Amino acid sequence: MKQRIRYLKIFGIIYVFLGLILFFGLKYQVNKNFSKESLEQLIAGRPVLMSKNIDFCKSGLLGEPKVGREYIKFVFGCQDGSKSTSTLAMNAFKDKSIVGVINEYGRILNFDGNLSESDMWDCSINGTKITSLNKNSSVLEASTVECYQFENEKK
Amino acid sequence: MIKKVFILTTLFLVVLLAFFVRKKNYAEIPIPGQSTDEYSYSWVGLSLLKTGMPVAVSGFPGYKNLEKRYLNVDHYMQVIPSDPFEINYPWMDHPPLLGLITGGYAYANGARVFGDISSLVIRKPIIVIGSLSVALAIIFSYINFGYVAALFTGLIYATAPLVVLSSRMIQAENAIIPCILACLISISLYLKNKGDKWLFISALIAGGATLFKLTGIVCYLIIIFSLFIKYKKINKLFWKDLSFFLAISLPISFLFVIYGLVYGWENFQTILFSNYNRFYGIGVNSILELVRNQRLTQHKFLPEIWVISGWFVFFASLIKTQKNIGDKLIKLAIIAYLIVYIFFGSQPYGWYTFPFWPLLIIGLGRFLSLGLTKSKNLFAVILMLLIVVGANIDRLINVFEFQKYSQFWRFGVSGIIFLFVLSELLKIKRTYIIKLLVLIIFAGAILLNIKYLGQINIDFWWGNIS
Numbered sequence: 371m372k373q374r375i376r377y378l379k380i381f382g383i384i385y386v387f388l389g390l391i392l393f394f395g396l397k398y399q400v401n402k403n404f405s406k407e408s409l410e411q412l413i414a415g416r417p418v419l420m421s422k423n424i425d426f427c428k429s430g431l432l433g434e435p436k437v438g439r440e441y442i443k444f445v446f447g448c449q450d451g452s453k454s455t456s457t458l459a460m461n462a463f464k465d466k467s468i469v470g471v472i473n474e475y476g477r478i479l480n481f482d483g484n485l486s487e488s489d490m491w492d493c494s495i496n497g498t499k500i501t502s503l504n505k506n507s508s509v510l511e512a513s514t515v516e517c518y519q520f521e522n523e524k525k
Numbered sequence: 526m527i528k529k530v531f532i533l534t535t536l537f538l539v540v541l542l543a544f545f546v547r548k549k550n551y552a553e554i555p556i557p558g559q560s561t562d563e564y565s566y567s568w569v570g571l572s573l574l575k576t577g578m579p580v581a582v583s584g585f586p587g588y589k590n591l592e593k594r595y596l597n598v599d600h601y602m603q604v605i606p607s608d609p610f611e612i613n614y615p616w617m618d619h620p621p622l623l624g625l626i627t628g629g630y631a632y633a634n635g636a637r638v639f640g641d642i643s644s645l646v647i648r649k650p651i652i653v654i655g656s657l658s659v660a661l662a663i664i665f666s667y668i669n670f671g672y673v674a675a676l677f678t679g680l681i682y683a684t685a686p687l688v689v690l691s692s693r694m695i696q697a698e699n700a701i702i703p704c705i706l707a708c709l710i711s712i713s714l715y716l717k718n719k720g721d722k723w724l725f726i727s728a729l730i731a732g733g734a735t736l737f738k739l740t741g742i743v744c745y746l747i748i749i750f751s752l753f754i755k756y757k758k759i760n761k762l763f764w765k766d767l768s769f770f771l772a773i774s775l776p777i778s779f780l781f782v783i784y785g786l787v788y789g790w791e792n793f794q795t796i797l798f799s800n801y802n803r804f805y806g807i808g809v810n811s812i813l814e815l816v817r818n819q820r821l822t823q824h825k826f827l828p829e830i831w832v833i834s835g836w837f838v839f840f841a842s843l844i845k846t847q848k849n850i851g852d853k854l855i856k857l858a859i860i861a862y863l864i865v866y867i868f869f870g871s872q873p874y875g876w877y878t879f880p881f882w883p884l885l886i887i888g889l890g891r892f893l894s895l896g897l898t899k900s901k902n903l904f905a906v907i908l909m910l911l912i913v914v915g916a917n918i919d920r921l922i923n924v925f926e927f928q929k930y931s932q933f934w935r936f937g938v939s940g941i942i943f944l945f946v947l948s949e950l951l952k953i954k955r956t957y958i959i960k961l962l963v964l965i966i967f968a969g970a971i972l973l974n975i976k977y978l979g980q981i982n983i984d985f986w987w988g989n990i991s
Contacts, residue, residue, distance in 0.1 A: 374769050377725045385776050389783055396787040399577030408576050413594055413612060417640030420598070431597065433606035462593040462609035478595045478602070480640065 414477060423479040426491075426517070430454030431478065437461065443514040444475050446491075460511060468495055469505040472515060491517040532672050536663050536679060543659035543683035546978050547652040551693045554981055557644040558601025559822045560876075561610070563695040567647045568639050569621050570628020572614070575637065578788075581616040581624070585799035588613035589792070599643050615788035617796040620781040622736040623700045626650050648693055654700060655692030659683050661706035662883050669713055669851025670891050673898050677967070678890030684974035686981070687819050687829035688882055694821070696876035697738035702883055704734035705862070708744045709854055712751045716850050721769075728770045732777025739800070740869055743880065745774065746861035747854075754853055806872035815866075820875040827990055830916035834909050835885025838892045852891065859884045897963050900956055904945060907959070910966040911938055917973035921980070 423429055427448035435441055440460045447453045456475070463471050469486045472493065476485025485491075486505065493500045495515050557563070565582040572580035592612040595602065627647040628636075634646050662682050667675035682688060692699055707730045715723035727748055734741030748770055756763040785793030807814065816836045819829045839859055847853050862880050871877055896906030915938075918927065927934075941962065948955050981990075 373721050374725075377721070378769075378772060381725075381773055389780065392780060393783050393787060396573075396577055396784070400787070402577070404576040404578040409578070409580065409592075409614070411638065412572055412575060412580065413592060413596070413639050415638030415640070417636075417638050419634075419636060419641040419643060419646065420600075423600075429600075429603055431595070431602045431607070432604070433602070433608060435608060458595060459593070459609055462595050474595075478597045480597065480600075 416477070417480060420480050422482045426479065426481075427452040427454050427519070429479050431456035431458065433457070435459035439512040441512060442471055442509055443512075445514060445516040447516070447518045449519050460509070463509075466508050467506050468500055468509055468515075471509050472500075475515075490519060492520055493517040536667070536672075536675060539663065539676065539679035539683050540656055540660045543679075543689075544652065544656040546684060546689050546975065547655050547692055549978070550982060551648050551652050552643070552645040553983055554986055555690055555694060555821055555825065556601075556604065556983070556986060557599040558605045558607070559825065560694060560696070562876075563644070563647065564596075564598050564639070564642055566619075566624045566695050566697070567628040567631055567642045569616055569624030570626065571624075571632055571636060571639070571642060572628075573621060573625065574629060574632050578614050579616040579621055579624075580612060580614040581618070582610050583613045583616060583618045583796075584611070585613075585618060585796055587795040587799045590614050596639055598640055599645075615792060617785055617788070617793050618800065619697060619738050620736040621784070622733075623695065623697050623738075626654075626700070627695050647695055651695050651699055652693055654703060655689075658692065658699075658703045658706060658883060661703055661710060662887055665706055665710050665713065665851070666887055666890055668710060669849065669854070670894060671898070674891045674894035677894045677897075678887050680967075680971050681831050681890055682883055682886045684971055684978065685829055685831040685882075685886065686974055686977050687821070687827045687832065688886070689978055690821055690827065690981070691875055691879055691882075694876065696879065698740070698876045698879040700737040701734050701741050701743070702880055704730050704737070704741060704744055705747065705858065705880055706883060708734070708747055709858060712748055713850055713854055716751060716755050716854075724766060724770055725773060728773035729777065731770075732774035735778040736781060740865050740880075742778075743858075743862045743865045746864060747858050748774075750857040750861060751854060754850065754857070803869075803871050805870035807866070807870050807877070808873070811867060811873060812863075814873045815878060815881065818873070819878070820873070823872070823874050825875070825990055828916075829882075830913050831889065832882055832885055834913060835882070835889040837909070838888045839885060841892075842888060852888075855884055855888050855891070859888070893963070893967065897960055900960070903956075903959055903963070904949070906963055907941065907945065907966070910963065910970060911941075913970045914966055914973065917970055917977065921973060921977055 425448075426446040427450075434457055437459045441457050442460055442463070444456045444458070445453065458475070458478075460466065463474050465471070465474065472486040473484045476483075476488075481488070493515060495504075495509070496513050498504065561582060569579045569581045572578055590613060593609045594612060595607075595609050597603070601607070627650050628642070630650045631642055631646045636642055636646060659679060659682050663675045663679040666678040708727050711723045711727040711730065715721075715727065727744075731741075731744035731748055734744040749767065752763055752766050752770075755766075782793070816833065818826060819832055820826050839856070842852065842856050847856065859881065862884070866877060866881075869877075892902070893906055893910070895901040896903050945959070947953075
């Protein structure tokens, strides 16, 4: 019985200490480090440990989202004839501008940098060439972004 | 002294074997992304360490903060059709201890964003935990049943293909398993009058188990059942032990509530009740499913003859009363987890059933070892081993490929059974020959396990595992 009381005393002291650290330590950590920006960085930040994507024509994303017409389709074609198609749900894109969705697609495939700024691709949306004039306009539902490798580009 | 060194060395080699078979292709099989829980758990740990806020994927309604995003970790979306993740915070689906281990390991290795949480990194701690479970199963068997049972249990649990593949997955059950086994070890030592410290240790572990997932409460049940074994009735001594146990374990489990309070009681309570109202996916067919179908994920079945044999032994143990404390504990531990499994319901997926497997295999190891050491139920032992070997050969080669070896099987197996029955009927003692046969068949079954594991790569996975 004496031994049990000794165990309980030691346990009690460590427990109170741990409980306080857990509660106040976490509160402090959340107040100090959590924000919308840190959350966005955590979720959508560029991974450093994952291999970079170098071949968009062979990197299609699988799956057909069940979202009616609330989707966007990406088609990437290369000089060697290879082609990939991905269909993604629009509600998973925060920035719904043309340049925003292209960059987000690049992020998902872990492209190194902003995909919209890459000079490898000639892109159009719903058949209209993407230029500096329309790149900030919003993407309409059921849109298709098509990008083809420039003729002088090699993968 | 030499005997002790031999015992320790062989059992240690079994644990090493367990580690190496788990490590081979660990980042590729099971295919990353087939259970996105693996990422989700680790994201909890990473987000807690980076921002203090648990952020991960949940299927529960009731969360106020929701972000839908595509995250192509391990490039898995290029292999498996996927929807966007529904990311919630503060994530309270489960306590965060497993996430802190895997996410913490990833953080220590340079991971800073969700995309960094790759299987190559996060599965490393879990295969160490899986190997630890093998060591604990061996220790429990050794303490309660002796060396041969420990060796048999260790070899089966180290190499059974389904167990090996499952123990690479980041699922809370894989962390609860060593807790169950450690609880069984400490409580069996307590029951053998080795002192109060073992009840204290079992209380620490039982409390800790619930910080992985609430189903860790199975450890509480195991200890309570064990105290019934000790006192056989509810008397003063029982209450003394129980209150000492609860005075340690309950406050540890309560740490989850303290953690939840940091992010608001309302959120914690809502998610806890969402947990309670989960879809009862195991259905009324759950016990048959348990015995008949073993799964790794929702859609990946891998029937495991060692587990099925373990169920046979368990059912047989229900018919007969055991005297050995270890036998009683294993039986009650399986029943305790069955209670938890049926109560929590959820899904019949692989990981909900993982905790049955070490317990069933310990029972099976014990059963086989009794055949070898005490000639108990030798015919049943041989028949069971033949079933295992047959099933193991069947998953290695198909029936057409098998035809060239069929003569061996035809004459060998029917001959063994015929001669065995004959020697029994004519009371001819051939115990040593039969025991040698048991050893040979058992060794063959283990080698077939390892051979099968060696075959499993990505192509084999997609082509052969339904």
